[in-house]
Amino acid sequence: xxxxxxxxxxxxALPDGKFAANLPDCPKGxxxxxxxxxxxxxxxQAFEAAWPHPCEGVVVTRYGHSAPTQRIEVVxxxxxxxxxxxxxxxxxxxxxxxDAGNDDLVVCLISGGASALLSLPAEGITLADKQxxxxxxxxxxxxxxxxxxxxxxxxRIKGGRLALxxxxxxxxxxxxxDVPGDNPASIGSGPSxxxxxxxxxxxxxxxxxxxxISSSLKGVILENCSATRQVAASDVRVLATxxxxxxxxxxxxxxxxxxPLILGDAIEGEAREVAKVLAGIARSVSVYNMPAIKPCVLxxxxxxxxxxxxxxxxxxxxxxxxxxxLALSDLPNVxxxxxxxxxxxxxxxxxxxxxxxxxxxxxxxxxxxxxLANNDAYGYFSRLGQLVMTGPTLTNVNDFRAILIR
Numbered sequence: 001x002x003x004x005x006x007x008x009x010x011x012x013a014l015p016d017g018k019f020a021a022n023l024p025d026c027p028k029g030x031x032x033x034x035x036x037x038x039x040x041x042x043x044x045q046a047f048e049a050a051w052p053h054p055c056e057g058v059v060v061t062r063y064g065h066s067a068p069t070q071r072i073e074v075v076x077x078x079x080x081x082x083x084x085x086x087x088x089x090x091x092x093x094x095x096x097x098x099d100a101g102n103d104d105l106v107v108c109l110i111s112g113g114a115s116a117l118l119s120l121p122a123e124g125i126t127l128a129d130k131q132x133x134x135x136x137x138x139x140x141x142x143x144x145x146x147x148x149x150x151x152x153x154x155x156r157i158k159g160g161r162l163a164l165x166x167x168x169x170x171x172x173x174x175x176x177x178d179v180p181g182d183n184p185a186s187i188g189s190g191p192s193x194x195x196x197x198x199x200x201x202x203x204x205x206x207x208x209x210x211x212x213i214s215s216s217l218k219g220v221i222l223e224n225c226s227a228t229r230q231v232a233a234s235d236v237r238v239l240a241t242x243x244x245x246x247x248x249x250x251x252x253x254x255x256x257x258x259x260p261l262i263l264g265d266a267i268e269g270e271a272r273e274v275a276k277v278l279a280g281i282a283r284s285v286s287v288y289n290m291p292a293i294k295p296c297v298l299x300x301x302x303x304x305x306x307x308x309x310x311x312x313x314x315x316x317x318x319x320x321x322x323x324x325x326l327a328l329s330d331l332p333n334v335x336x337x338x339x340x341x342x343x344x345x346x347x348x349x350x351x352x353x354x355x356x357x358x359x360x361x362x363x364x365x366x367x368x369x370x371x372l373a374n375n376d377a378y379g380y381f382s383r384l385g386q387l388v389m390t391g392p393t394l395t396n397v398n399d400f401r402a403i404l405i406r
Contacts, residue, residue: 001256001258001404002335002336002337002354002402002404003337003354003388004252004256005249005252005253005256005297005299005337005402006249006337006339006351006388006400006402008248008249008251008252009245009246009248009249009341009397009400010245010341010390010393010395011248012240012244012245012247012248012249013176013240013244013245013341013393013395013396013397014042014046014240014394014395015039015042015043015046015047015174015176015239015240015395016042016046017046018046018239018240019046019047019049019050019051019174019239020050022174022237022239023050023051024105024107024170024172024235026053026105027103027104027105027170028103029101029102029103029104029105030054030055030056030100030101030104030105031051031053031054031055031056031057031104031105031107032055032056032057032096032097032099032100032104032105032106032107032169033047033055033056033057033058033059033071033072033107033109034057034058034059034093034096034097034106034107034108034109034162035057035058035059035060035107035108035109035110035111035114036059036060036061036089036090036093036109036110036111036113036114036117036118036188036191037061037109037110037111037112037113037114037117037176037188037396038061038062038065038079038111038112038113038117038342038392038394038395038396039061039065039111039112039113039176039342039394039395039396040059040060040061040074040109040110040111040114040117041059041061041065041066041067041069041074041394042067042394042395043059043109043111043174043176043239044057044059044067044069044072044074044109045067045068045069047072047107047109047174048069048070048071048072054071055071055072055107056071056072057071057072057073057096057107058072058073058074058075058089058092058093058096059072059073059074059075059109060074060075060076060077060085060086060089060090060093060117060118061074061075061076061077061113061117062076062077062078062079062113062117062342062344062392063076063077063078063079064076064391064392065342065392065394067394075088075089075092077089077117077119078116078117079113079116079117080113080116080134080138080347081116081131081134081135081138082116082117082119082127082130082131082134083119083127083131084127086116086117086118086119087119087120087121087127089117089118090118090119090120090157091120093118093157093162094120094156094157094161094162094165097162097163097165097166097169098165098166100166100169101168101169102168102169103169104169104170105169105170105172106166106169106170106171106172106192107172107173107174108162108163108171108172108173108174108191108192108234109174110173110174110175110176110184110187110188110190110191110192111175111176111178111187111188111395111396112176112177112178112179112187112188112342112396112397112398113178113188113342113396114187114188114189114191115147115148115151115158115188115189116134118157118158118188118189118191119155120155120156120157121154121155121156122153122154122155122156122220122224123156123220123224124216124217124219124220124223125154125217125220129154129217130154133150133154133206133211133213134151136209136211137150137209137211138308139307139308140209140210140211140307141209141270141305141306141307141308142205142208142209142305143268143303143305144179144180144186144268144303144305145179145180145186146205148179148186148189148190149197149201149202149205150202150205150206151189152189152190152195152197152202153197153199153202153221153224153225154220154221154224155189155224156224157191158188158189158190158191159185159189159190159191159193159194159195159197160185160190160191160192160193160194160195160234161191162191162192163191163192163193163194163234164194166192170235171192171234171235172234172235172237173192173193173234173235173236173237174236174237174238174239175187175188175236175237175238175239176239176240176241176395176396176397177238177240177241177242177397177398178242178303178341178342178396178397178398179303179398180242180265180266180267180268180302180303180398181266182238182241182242182243184234184236184238192234193234193236194234197225198225199221199222199224199225199226202221202225203218203221240395240397241265241397242265242266242301242302242397242398242399243262243265243301244397245301245341245397245400246262246265246299246300246301246400247262249299249400249402250262250299253297253299257295258295258296258297258404259292259293259295259296259297260296260297260299261291261292261296261297261298261299262299262300263278263281263298263299263300264300264301264302265300265301265302266301266302267300267301267302267304267399268302268303268304268305269304269305270304270305270306270307271304271305271306271316271317271319271320271323272319272320272322272323272372274304274320275320275321275322275323275324275327276323276327278298278300278324278401278403279323279324279327279328281298282298282324282328282331282334282336282403282405283328283331285298285405286331286333286334286405292405294333294405294406295404295405295406296404296405297402297403297404297405298401298402298403298405299400299401299402300399300401301397301398301399301400301401302398302399303316303398303399304316304317304319304320304399306319306346306375308375309373309375310373310374310375310376311374311375311376312371312374312375312376312377312378312379313346313347313348313375313376313377313378313379314345314346314348314375314376314377314378314379314380314381315340315344315345315346315347315348315350315352315377315378316340316345316346316399317338317339317340317345317351317352317353317399317401318338318345318346318348318350318352318353318377318378318380318381318387319372319375319377320338320399320401321336321337321338321352321353321354321355321377321381322353322368322371322372322377322380322381323372324336324338324355324403325355325368326368326369326372329368333405333406334403334404334405335354335355335356335403335404335406336354336355336401336402336403336404337352337353337354337388337400337401337402338352338353338354338399338400338401338402339351339352339353339388339390339399339400340352340396340398340399340400341393341395341396341397341398341399341400342392342393342395342396343390343391343392343393344392345378346378348378349389350378350381350387350388350389351388351389351390351393352387352388352400353377353378353381353386353387353388354381354386354388355381355384355386366380366383366384368380
């Protein structure tokens with residue numbers, strides 16, 4: 001039942017068939033398709049199927065997340081830490097945008113993951129600098145909107161700079177949202193969405209998480225943010241969002257005879273702390289039938305974070321689920337699943353994990369608390385045989401969590 005809810009959410013998050021009613025007018029000149037993100041290859045494939053005119057372009061996606069296309073080239077690169085392949089792809093994408101003329105149409109396909117995949121350091125910043133800061137941010141527990149603020153300040157292409165390069169061509173941006181609130185400027189750090197940047201805010205974020213930078217790097221950030229110029233607002237069209245996925249899962253729940261309660265699509269915070277809150281709600285339902293009546297399922301999305309202190313493995317969804325499992329281990333009528341909708345939770349090969357009544361008894365020697373303290377939720381659920389394996393899903397609408405109470 002849990003897996004079917006997750007699959008319903010994934011189906012709603014795919015771009016297939018969603019371009020037909022959303023196409024711009026055909027330009028007098030060229031149609032140049034540029035994109036980045038974990039869903040960008042599938043988006044390019046779907047756009048080609050819907051666009052009846054010639055087009056060309058390049059999109060960059062994560063290694064293993066490609067899809068076959070005919071006219072739009074798909075490049076693969078590293079995520080979440082950028083690499084040379086992503087930097088080379090970003091350089092090509094920026095050049096194609098700069099080559100666009102007044103009669104051309106630039107179509108941008110942006111989804112979660114673009115921040116790392118479309119990595120083109122500002123002048124004075126090296127790829128090694130970006131890699132080092134990215135790793136530090138990933139370990140710090142910083143929320144995604146703060147991470148993206150820093151990424152924009154270090155970039156020659158994010159924060160609307162791609163749209164600036166494409167001017168005066170018309171720019172139409174299609175997005176699959178993976179951020180709480182669905183702000184287009186935050187999705188993939190908004191390469192085609194102009195947004196002013198405050199260098200003081202960026203430096204404050206780095207300071208808050210104890211990430212030290214050189215005085216020369218600080219100078220580059222100040223200059224790069226100050227150089228950001230405004231261009232005409234991009235025409236943004238939304239293909240999929242976390243709420244769309246949760247609503248699809250809710251419809252599936254009703255088919256299964258469950259009452260769905262959507263708690264929200266923008267839940268953020270430390271994964272294990274979010275687990276404590278949702279465990280409290282689940283316990284209230286189990287004991288008091290409030291705020292929902294059993295049998296029901298609590299659905300939620302958003303993006304939690306993990307402050308890495310141990311040496312183990314496991315993404316934010318598995319960590320959330322392990323903390324939830326510990327909090328609800330005395331309730332025999334609760335089961336849950338937590339997965340990343342891109343199919344990869346953190347840097348492992350699983351989408352997430354699940355648990356049901358009796359899970360702890362499967363391997364009595366396992367100390368769940370010790371695994372959680374070591375940030376090794378992957379190891380724990382692997383021992384139980386309760387990892388969720390999907391492979392790359394070619395979409396990304398962030399975390400999906402379902403708590404089933406019977």
